[in-house]
Amino acid sequence: MRAVVAAGVAVLCALLVAVLPGCVSELMTVVQEPLRAESSLLKPKVMIAIVARNAAHSLPHYLGCIERLEYPKERIAIW
Incomplete structure (x- = not known):
C-alpha cells in the first residue's frame, strides 16, 4: 500500500x-x-467533488443535501 x-x-x-x-x-x-495512521474507530474521510458549469441555480439544493447528511462534518471535504 x-x-x-x-x-x-x-x-x-x-x-x-x-x-x-x-x-x-x-x-x-x-x-x-x-x-x-488514523483510528479505525473514525469514519473514513470523504471528498465530494462538485463539478458544475452554468448550474448556479442548483447549487443551493445540492449543498443543502450535503449539509443534511448524517455524517460527521469534520470528515467531509468539498472540492
Whole structure:
C-alpha cells in the first residue's frame, strides 16, 4: 500500500512541477509530511467533488443535501 501511495505522491509532484513551477517548494513541504495512521474507530474521510458549469441555480439544493447528511462534518471535504 505504501508503494502505491509513494507512486501517487511522485505523480502528483511531477504534475505540480509542470503546472505550478513557482509554488513547488511550498507544496513539497506539505506533500512530504509522514503519513499517520488514523483510528479505525473514525469514519473514513470523504471528498465530494462538485463539478458544475452554468448550474448556479442548483447549487443551493445540492449543498443543502450535503449539509443534511448524517455524517460527521469534520470528515467531509468539498472540492
